[in-house]
Amino acid sequence: MIDKQSPIPIYHQLEEYVKHLIENGILKPDEAIPSEREYAEQYQISRMTVRQALNNLVSDGYLYRQKGRGTFVNKQKVEQKLQGLTSFTEDMKERGMEPSSRLISFEIIPAEQQLARKLGIKENTPIYEIKRVRLADNVPMALETTYLPANLVKGLTDEIINKSLYQYIEEKLALTISEATQQIEASIAKEIEVKHLQVEQGSPVLLIVRTSFLQDGTPFELVKSAYRADRYKFVHTMQRATK
Amino acid sequence: MIDKQSPIPIYHQLEEYVKHLIENGILKPDEAIPSEREYAEQYQISRMTVRQALNNLVSDGYLYRQKGRGTFVNKQKVEQKLQGLTSFTEDMKERGMEPSSRLISFEIIPAEQQLARKLGIKENTPIYEIKRVRLADNVPMALETTYLPANLVKGLTDEIINKSLYQYIEEKLALTISEATQQIEASIAKEIEVKHLQVEQGSPVLLIVRTSFLQDGTPFELVKSAYRADRYKFVHTMQRATK
DNA sequence: CACATAAACTGGTATAGACATCTAGATTTA
DNA sequence: TAAATCTAGATGTCTATACCAGTTTATGTG
Numbered sequence: 001m002i003d004k005q006s007p008i009p010i011y012h013q014l015e016e017y018v019k020h021l022i023e024n025g026i027l028k029p030d031e032a033i034p035s036e037r038e039y040a041e042q043y044q045i046s047r048m049t050v051r052q053a054l055n056n057l058v059s060d061g062y063l064y065r066q067k068g069r070g071t072f073v074n075k076q077k078v079e080q081k082l083q084g085l086t087s088f089t090e091d092m093k094e095r096g097m098e099p100s101s102r103l104i105s106f107e108i109i110p111a112e113q114q115l116a117r118k119l120g121i122k123e124n125t126p127i128y129e130i131k132r133v134r135l136a137d138n139v140p141m142a143l144e145t146t147y148l149p150a151n152l153v154k155g156l157t158d159e160i161i162n163k164s165l166y167q168y169i170e171e172k173l174a175l176t177i178s179e180a181t182q183q184i185e186a187s188i189a190k191e192i193e194v195k196h197l198q199v200e201q202g203s204p205v206l207l208i209v210r211t212s213f214l215q216d217g218t219p220f221e222l223v224k225s226a227y228r229a230d231r232y233k234f235v236h237t238m239q240r241a242t243k
Numbered sequence: 244m245i246d247k248q249s250p251i252p253i254y255h256q257l258e259e260y261v262k263h264l265i266e267n268g269i270l271k272p273d274e275a276i277p278s279e280r281e282y283a284e285q286y287q288i289s290r291m292t293v294r295q296a297l298n299n300l301v302s303d304g305y306l307y308r309q310k311g312r313g314t315f316v317n318k319q320k321v322e323q324k325l326q327g328l329t330s331f332t333e334d335m336k337e338r339g340m341e342p343s344s345r346l347i348s349f350e351i352i353p354a355e356q357q358l359a360r361k362l363g364i365k366e367n368t369p370i371y372e373i374k375r376v377r378l379a380d381n382v383p384m385a386l387e388t389t390y391l392p393a394n395l396v397k398g399l400t401d402e403i404i405n406k407s408l409y410q411y412i413e414e415k416l417a418l419t420i421s422e423a424t425q426q427i428e429a430s431i432a433k434e435i436e437v438k439h440l441q442v443e444q445g446s447p448v449l450l451i452v453r454t455s456f457l458q459d460g461t462p463f464e465l466v467k468s469a470y471r472a473d474r475y476k477f478v479h480t481m482q483r484a485t486k
Numbered sequence: 487c488a489c490a491t492a493a494a495c496t497g498g499t500a501t502a503g504a505c506a507t508c509t510a511g512a513t514t515t516a
Numbered sequence: 517t518a519a520a521t522c523t524a525g526a527t528g529t530c531t532a533t534a535c536c537a538g539t540t541t542a543t544g545t546g
Contacts, residue, residue: 009499029460035526046501048291051527059302067527068508075460181480186429186449186472204447206429229429236479237424252529278496289531294497311496311538489546496539506529514521 002043010045014053022062022073032070033063087166088134088144088225097136104131104196106158108150118211119149120219126150130165133196134225140197142227152220180212184234193226204229245286253288257296265305265316275313276306330409331377331387331468340379347374347439349401351393361454362392363462369393373408376439377468383440385470395463420463423455427477436469447472 002013021027036054040047054071057063065071092099110124119127127147134142146165148156153169189197189205197205206227212220227234245256264270279297283290297314300306308314335342353367362370370390377385389408391399396412412420432440432448440448449470455463470477 011499032526037526046503048502049500052499065527066509068510068525070509070526179480181478184427184449184477184479185475186447186470188445188447202431202445204429204431206427227429232428234427235424236427236481237422238479254529280496289533291532292530295529308497309539310498311540313496313539487546490544492541492543494539494541497537499534499536501534502532504529504531507527509526510524512521512523514519516517516519 002045004045010043011049011052011056014039014043014045014050015056018053018057019060019062022057027073029073029075031073033073035070088142089166092136092141095136098138100135100138102133102135103158104133106130111147111149115147115222118219118222119147121149128153128156136231139231140228141231142225143193143196144223144225147222147224148220152218180210182211183207183209186229187226189226197226197228199228199230206232206234208234245288247288253286254292254295254299257282257286257288257293258299261296261300262303262305265300270316272316272318274316276316278313331385332409335379335384338379341381343378343381345376345378346401347376349373354390354392358390358465361462361465362390364392371396371399379474382474383471384474385468386436386439387466387468390465390467391463395461420455420457422460423453425454426450426452429472430469432469440469440471442471442473449475449477451477 001017002010004010006013018027018033027033033054034042036047036050039045039050054063054065058065058071061074063071064074089099107129108126109129111119111121111127113123115127116123116125121127127149130146130148132144132146133140134144156168185207187205187207189199189201189203193199193205194201194203199205206229208223208225208227210221210223210225212223214220244260245253247253249256261270261276270276277285279290279293282288282293297306297308301308301314304317306314307317332342350372351369352372354362354364354370356366358370359366359368364370370392373389373391375387375389376383377387399411428450430448430450432442432444432446436442436448437444437446440446442448449472451466451468451470453464453466453468455466457463
């Protein structure tokens, strides 16, 4: 199991071995693993070397320690999943629904001041504005408006939009979205939302404004969505920063 | 600088000291810090202890190492910040407002079915229920209800609640919250919210339900908050998972 | 001056041992 | 029986040392 002659560091070998046991369910969640001294004894290695291996697994979230008790296996992270940064399409599929779209409008307009600022471009720079009703299992779920700087995303057609905009962006344009910020607020459906979402006047809606950034930090798109509050909850998971 | 008699571990003292130098710009990005052997010599501590301190700073992103060259200061991450996992108090301070609370009720009740399930306890297990109006700059911002299993958090008094619940939990009880999931939805203010948030009937509110987990995955608290939609937007940042 | 080589650094890996602190269970004591 | 105490074993901290493997710099040598 542990080869002291190998050029691969011992701590790394042990690390991979224990990780393997966890990922294959041989060590179960909340089960105590052998103590540091046991590992050291069994493989005839130093306890500090064992600690180096286990510490790495702790910081990777595979294990947790309890002083005086032992070291235990963590529950398999439900999902490393895309921490919320998903497209509508991905999001709905995740929820077991069938996503679709209905294009309302698609045009090139000059960016008004606020929009220009958020997209990091000059005022009146041409941008695409795409308005769509987003459906899940053929029921209106959200009214979505996407803004894209025209210079970054050239040659957009309504055909592309109807297929997969994100796929086009990632594969054809070779642009990678690495980060996004979202603002989420509650509001009352405006007239256009009442109409397209088929809700009563005075109904609540969840407004989500997302700005996405490329790897170099360039703002890339801005999406404003109004979700039917009776059909959609925004769900996400967060980790606490290790102070 | 380093006090060997202190009950605070030496590596932690050194860690805090170097972190301080970085955060205050005394050590600049890409600047090499003293070598491990220099630190060891200067403070008369073992090199392994120095390594423990520096390793922590490396995994926290403050430093990076280059074999044979040295250890260097990382560019300050645009945001180290608590990725959204903040208390109301922290959140409001971040926004430049002065947080405060008004206790509405504080009692021990048996957990009803749904609550029990979400907290991973048996039905009718005693739990604390704490209802508070949360204020920012003395204006009602949210109505918040916190549920805590009584067996996990013993000896809670309204005095503690009025100071800092989280501080009490982390410092006195030595419990660390590592993860949380949130559900965010839009709704219309209910009667109790109309009353305490001082809004009109029919006003929209942002409902946030957060479940927090300890390091071992035990559900620890459930917080239901209703925010005034006209005063509060939920903001967060996400990274795209590296597939 | 140009170039190879050696020396003097750097961080990376590993050892063996010591003592501290915390936990859980066994044992003793009131 | 119940409470207090002890103890074995777990992780946490720390030391002193050794050697390895890269990188840089000084030192010679042609």
